[in-house]
Amino acid sequence: MSLYPLFADLRSRAVLVVGGGAVAERKIAALRAAGAVVTVGAPALTDALRDDVARGTLRHREGNFAADWLDGAWLVVAATGDRAVNRQVAAAAETRRVFANVVDDAELSSFHVPAIVDRSPLTVAISSGGAAPALASHVRARIEALLEPSLGPLADLARRWRTRLRTHLPEPAARRRFFERHVLGPVADLLRRGDAQAAEVEFARGLKSTSRTAQGSVALVGAGPGDPGLVTLNAQRALLTADVVLHDRLVPAEVLSLARRDAELVDVGKQVGGKASQAKHADQDDIHALMLEHARAGRRVVRLKCGDPFVFGRGGEELEFLAAHGIPFEVVPGVTAALACAAHAGVPLTHRDHAQSVRFVTAHCRDSVDTLDWRALAAERQTLAVYMGVAGLEALRARLLEHGRAPSTPFALVENGTRANQRVVIGTLANLVERAGAHAVRAPALLILGEVAALANRLHWFGTVPLGEPAREARAA
Structure with missing residues (x-):
């Protein structure tokens, strides 16, 4: 983030606008609407600005810019159309630590005037x-079209009731839930119809009937594989309303930034196939205890899992725990x-020429890998998608070969899939372990084994070219 966003309270504060043309006129109008006490400095003014000066609603410093015009100013806007003068204004403002906006010149500006969607307040x-x-x-x-005009009156109503709301519901989670369920529901509906008086009555009625103790809940949310563009709208909604996010270690910062x-944010992840990170990680019982603790305290909890909660994510175990303790969940x-x-x-x-079925397998299961049906997994013309298998590639290869899978079966090992640093290593089952070791493949990585994996070399479209056989890589280099 190159700029730090803020909203400035300019009521009764001095602001200088250098320049007296049409652009300066527009800037002055916006500043005065925010309550600023504006002084315009310029040799000449538009007719409208001259009229404002004559009425005493605008101060005027006549002549060419001088640095002492900035004395007492909180902000300055340079709108002269002359870059030499604008540069002079910006330099003087920098010396005095006054924020300056130079119209249409980002390089000289220390603050920028944004495009505004006004639903005051x-x-x-x-x-x-x-x-x-x-x-x-x-x-x-685009945003203007999305935000209905009734949001202004709604924000004003919330401002008037703010003190009483905080007194009746001192817990932030309870206030947030009341606002989401009641204010954004029936109160907002009444304001859309233009009935402000009924909306006020409904706000009071809803607040009176709302318990001080909010009931907590838990949402098991799939974060997807890493690309924030693959996070669903419902997942974003859950993150935006969460009080606590218990997240896996591998959920990237870009996805976590979608939360309120x-x-x-609590890291409860475990690392598979490598050294543990510096953070203290929780085991499954710890995670259960954290969900219960926060939910019973009235908080809205998101248990954020890589991928999908119900595909090797232990989501079923967590729902069983929540159901047993009477915690609402989704x-x-x-x-x-x-x-x-x-x-x-x-x-x-799947591909009609190569594979008519696909099996999802985890090589990091609770029981031994020997409990898997290796005869079925070794069958031809099917695809195996092996999760969390980096640490167990040697055992996996041995079992598949032992049960009849051809050594020439293609594989694609996808590391950091969907992310900017995605790598794909390709080869055959016979050299799976050696290829993974040669390229130091680390978790998170997914193994795709089957005839379809041979298509990676021809159909790749994202990230770098797949890493194939050593001879081919040498020729490509």
Whole structure:
């Protein structure tokens, strides 16, 4: 984030605008609407600005810019159209530690004026950091269409009731739940119909009937394989309303950033196939205890899992625990790794010429790998998608070969699938272990084994070219 966004309270504060043309006129109008005490400095003014000066609603410093015009100013806007003068204003403002906006000149500006969606007292500001004002205007138009005019009166009603709401519901989670379920429901509906008086009555009635103790809940949410673009809308909604997020270690920061800014983020992950990270990780009983503790405290908990909660994510165990303790829950599915990694590696999991079925297997299960049906797994013309298998590749290869899978069976090992640093290592079952070792493949990685894996070399479209046989790699280099 190159700019730190903030909303400035300019009521009764001095602001200087240098320039007296049409652009300055527009800037002055916006500043005065925010309550600023504006002084305009310029040799000449537009007719409208001269009239404002004559009425005493605008101060005027006549002549060419001088540094002492900035004395006492909180902000300055340079709108002269003369870059030499604008540069002079920016330099003087920098010396005095006064924030300066130079119109249409991001390089000289220390603050930027965003595109605004006004639903006062609700305000949405959009900025491109001066890089593409037209894009910011386009985004503003899109948001303008989404935000109904009744949001302004709704925000004003919430402001008037703020003190009573905090007194009646001192717990932030309880206030948030009341707002989401009641204010954004029946109260907002009444305001959309233009009945402000009935909305006020409904707000009071709802608050009176709301318990001080909010009931907590848990949502098991699939974070997908890593690309934040694959996080579902329902998952985003859950993250935006969560008080606490208990997340796997491998959930990337870009996905965690979708949570509310004041949500508590707790890393409860375990690392598979490598050294543990520096953070203290929880075992499954610890995770159960954390879910129970936060939910009983009235918090909305998101248990954020890589991929999908019900595909090797122990989601079933966690739901059984929650049901046994009477905790309300919901499940938000996610894009599981087999689907996403295969797609980003250019490998169709099924193909009428190569594979009529696909099996999802974990090589890191509770019981020994010898409990798996290796005869069935070794059958031809099917695809195996092996989760969490990096540490067990040697045992997996041995069992498959022992039960009849051909040594020439192609594989694609997808590391960090869907992410910017995705790598795909390809080869055959015979050299699976050696190829993975030669390229130091680490978790998270998904193994795709079967005839379809041979298509990775021809159909790859995302990330770097698959790493094939050593001779081929040498020729490519």
